[in-house]
Amino acid sequence: MFLPLDKTLVIAEAGINHDGDLDAAIQLIDAAVAADADYVKFQSFVAEELVLPIAERSTYIVEGSHEGESFRDLLKRLELDRAGQRQLSDYCKSKGIKFLSTAFDLQSLDYLCDEIGCDVIKVASADLTNLRFLRHCGTKNVPVILSTGMADLPEIDEALQTLQDAGTKEICILHCVSWYPSPPEIINLRAMHTLRDRYGLPVGYSDHSLGTTLPAAAVAMGARCIEKHFTLDPTAFGPDHKASLSPAELKEMIERIREVEAALGTGGLAPDDIADIELSQRRVHRRSIVTTKSINKGEPFTEENLGIKRPGTGMLPRELDLILGKPAARDIQAEVLLEPEDVAK
Structure with a gap:
């Protein structure tokens, strides 16, 4: 199993919060290292392969776009080219943190797996129904972390069956709510138990709420993997900044997660399970x-x-x-x- 047995896997989601600036992306890696994250994750896409010029935008995307900028224009501005992704991967290796990026098209998936050598594939919620993409993931012979935002159980059934039929052997399912930021009353953390019990697979939580409380709560409920957006400046202009943690908050979140892990224990109550103190x-x-x-x-x-x-x-x-x-x-x-x-x- 690619997930550690002794701790929760924490993915610090830099995403597109570099705003197309490679120096900012490097600083985001440094912040993830300082917070003691296991992975730092970006997003890999070719704007022309991802959206039509007339694609709709959510309100938070509109608010993070320049006037007159289409969804495609926004994504084009935020693209990381292959040389940049290679540079970030190499920098991660030099800093002792694992590099990860969510691919949003087949070309990017091939590059991340075949050229950079990512040891896990992260599938975004938006691609859960993209069966062609999922089948391609299954050919890469690496574990898959699957986000399930917007999805109902029949759709998740189909996605998992597609991945498994295509050859994916290890899967972690992340409960997720695809709204930025997500108010607590729509988050439904107990859905993790539904996913775990239905599929018998490890589950986790991709958090889009404000603050650091809910990831720690998810760990207490059995999450094996936590993904959380962070940024250098939550007040910066852009679609994801305001739903992201500051570097200090990221560090605080991971510290809380580790405290919860330490408190969970084994569940045993035999005489030897009670601490001497x-x-x-x-x-x-x-x-x-x-x-x-x-x-x-x-x-x-x-x-x-x-x-x-x-x-x-x-x-x-x-x-x-x-x-x-x-x-x-x-x-x-x-x-x-x-x-x-x-x-x-």
Whole structure:
């Protein structure tokens, strides 16, 4: 399995937030490294292969476009050419972080897999119904991370079957909501459980909400992979900046995710699963059987002369019923722990 077993895979999504500037893309890689992400991901496309000049735009895309700029014009301005993608991949290697890019056309997919050597394919939600593209992914013999924004279960069924029939052996499904930014009330994190239970595959979450809360919540719910947009400046002009984290927020998100992972534990409650530091608190917080009055030798133990108080270093409270009615083996002071030898046989 390409997903790590001991931690959540975190993909820092730089996407198109470089605004077509290779120096900005390099700075985004540096920010992802500083945040301790596992991958930094960009987007690879040829604008003419992706959209018609008359393609519709969402409101957030319109807001991030220059006046008179078509969807194709916008994407053309944000394209990374092959030399640039190679430079970014090489820079990632030099910095010890994995390079990833979402391909939006067959040419870009071939370049990323066959030339750059990406070790995983990330399929965008927009291509979940693009069966020709999915079949081509299946020929690359690498794992696939599949986003499912906008998709219903029959569409996801078809996409997964297509990938598997084409030869894809490892798939992680990312729950996703394709709106930027996504308000919490439409995110439906429990959909991850639906996907996991239906397909028996690892699941994750591609987050388009504001802030760092929901990725950590997704990890607590079983997400094996988290993808999140980030930018050098969330106030910058462009379609994705305002739904992206700052570098400091990206670092904070990953720290929160790692804290949640540490807190999840194994789920075991056998004696060996309880931490020594917690076991030591039994002495402090648990209770023992104690005398509430002075008891003479031979006097029977009763509810009136015995009680249950801290500390938890004496006879266990569960033994009280076994002691009641038995005689004291010696004279015993009030307000002391009862010892086994105090009880006559």
